[in-house]
Amino acid sequence: MEALICYTIGMDNDLKRHVCINKGTEPPFSGQYLDHYEDGIYCCGMCNTSLFESSEKYDSGTGWPSFSNAISETIGTSMDDSLGMVRTEVHCKTCKAHLGHVFDDGPTHLRYCINSVALNFKPGN
Ligand SMILES: [Zn+2]
Numbered sequence: 001m002e003a004l005i006c007y008t009i010g011m012d013n014d015l016k017r018h019v020c021i022n023k024g025t026e027p028p029f030s031g032q033y034l035d036h037y038e039d040g041i042y043c044c045g046m047c048n049t050s051l052f053e054s055s056e057k058y059d060s061g062t063g064w065p066s067f068s069n070a071i072s073e074t075i076g077t078s079m080d081d082s083l084g085m086v087r088t089e090v091h092c093k094t095c096k097a098h099l100g101h102v103f104d105d106g107p108t109h110l111r112y113c114i115n116s117v118a119l120n121f122k123p124g125n
Pocket residue numbers: 044045046047048049092093094095096097
């Protein structure tokens with residue numbers, strides 16, 4: 001897959017490693033894309049594969065960027081039973097970077113709860 005050139009804004013590499021490689025979670029209400037509503041594509045922070053369209057982004061009130069849909073063929077899922085919960089983990093299919101989790105309580109039945117640090121935003125339509 002051809003990698004897209006995306007913008008990187010002040011990426012914290014330790015936090016990025018914690019989230020994308022160690023499947024951690026950034027602190028809520030801390031991410032650079034939480035209140036970010038420009039038109040464009042949210043790409044993988046590791047390999048720049050296109051993952052989410054800005055039109056699918058909404059404010060879920062959880063403290064993490066949330067999307068009602070993904071560019072499905074670029075997103076993989078797996079079961080995550082850590083922390084005593086059963087959740088669906090989502091990752092980039094291209095590079096396997098952990099992105100966050102998907103829940104079925106969103107406005108269109110899905111809520112992708114994604115770490116800002118796992119994303120790179122590419123402005124445009
Ligand atoms: Zn990736």
